[in-house]
Amino acid sequence: MPRDTLSEVSDDALLLLFAQGDSDASRVLTARLLPRVYHQARRMLGDQSEAEDVAQDAMMRLWRMAPDWEQGGAKVTTWLYRVTANLCTDRLRKRRSTGLDDVEEPADPAPGAEQRLQTRARADALQQALDSLPERQRQAVVLRHIEGLSNPEIAEIMEISTEAVESLTARGKRALAAVFAGRRDELGIAEDD
């Protein structure tokens, strides 16, 4: 089936086409789903290389599961976010058990651009602050405030109640706010009135 036509097709129908050997279906699914998986892993792990590994692993699980996917059942994105979250949790636990907590070195920004420096500094500070949150809080904050998912969808992904999601995101945001409270000037965050 031509790729243009496939752009309107639902995720689970694309999975069926993929299982039937349609290679265009895998391209459309990759374009649609890989960024979500990669960004979630990137925020959860704070490490590009590990995020790439997790994203590749999650997508591999999707390809392998395609023939058994129940059409009209759970959303593909929900399933994929959950797989990614579990893979990230495994990595974080492994890190803790081996005592490694490598924080990626920030990339060198373009020289002379103060604005970009501050933007980069804020992004790095946010990532560090996210890294300092307990794992479940981090997951809820990333999915809610960066990936933009709804609370019921996050509840399904994390297999908890919507109220528990609200509680996790609220506590996570309070903790993040506390981290940023003392770094306003350093990060160029404007004072509002």
Next chain:
Amino acid sequence: MTDQDRSTNRLDALLQEAARSQDDVPAALTSRVLADAARVQSERPVAPGPVRRRRSFSWLPGGWPGLGGLVAATCAGFWIGVSPPDLLPDTGAVLLGYDVSETAGFAGGADGFGWDAEEG
């Protein structure tokens, strides 16, 4: 506006900035994922498309063999109705108001054509 409100607003702005400025997916990662997809597709036989279920009588007690028996029994019953054995009353005649003895007499009359009389 309280300090807490200001703090929350600043954090929301930071999170929105983070959501807007997500890193691009590395091209090498996309290539690896597509290569994985191609490998998985080549490893297994192509899954069949949605199978249209053949209309089936499997829900009947006994399934197809049961249906065959039902057809045979219906044919046999019809034939018995058309040509009942001698031992059974002719229900058709009874229902149509003929005297059974009339039909018996007709049968009796037809079986000899008087030949029995000729033979003495």
